[in-house]
Amino acid sequence: MSGAGKGVAMRRIWLSVLCVMMLPGALLAAIGDEDLSAEQRQRFHQLTTELRCLVCQNQSIAESNADLALDLKRQVRQQILEGRSDDAIRTYMRERYGDFVLYKPAVEPKTYLLWASPALLLLIALFILARRLRRAGPEDDEADEELS
Missing domain, CATH: 1.10.8.640 (Cytochrome C biogenesis protein)
Known part of the structure; x- marks a missing residue:
């Protein structure tokens, strides 16, 4: 197959792919x-x-x-x-x-965890952040005093 023939074949393939991708939209219009x-x-x-x-x-x-x-x-x-x-x-x-x-x-008993999970995740993140800040706090102060 020549180079021009391959180009035509590729265009046909891409055109077919495009048509298949547009099919759901056509089906939706049929609704x-x-x-x-x-x-x-x-x-x-x-x-x-x-x-x-x-x-x-x-x-x-x-x-x-x-x-x-x-x-x-x-x-x-x-x-x-x-x-x-x-x-x-x-x-x-x-x-x-x-x-x-x-x-x-x-919002009902079986979905309480679903609704509460964002608040629970926020509380857990704040707890972890507070612990890290408490641990890092005194070490940073001591390092600053040693440099002075």
Whole structure:
């Protein structure tokens, strides 16, 4: 294969890769929101930003193009069209996928550690910092006195 032929083949490969990468966006467009009212669209956007993509884990389903996220978006849309409340939709998702699907899980006994962990980590860090400062303090004073 000549150099020009290889270049054409590479362009075709990259074009194919680009098309495959754009496919989830096309699938998302296929979900459509033309039959949702303005209020329903806002609810859909709010709910999809509150639900975590279980595949990506650091993205909401609104941001994700993973197949599971697209399915969850379809479920949210369908439940909005059926007239279910936001709380009912969150409860349904939580019962089906667990607390992890919610970016802000409910405060209840089984999630106390989850909610308290940032404060606990901060307290542990402050304790370690205080111990290090106490240890370093007298040594620094003695070193300064020896230099004088």
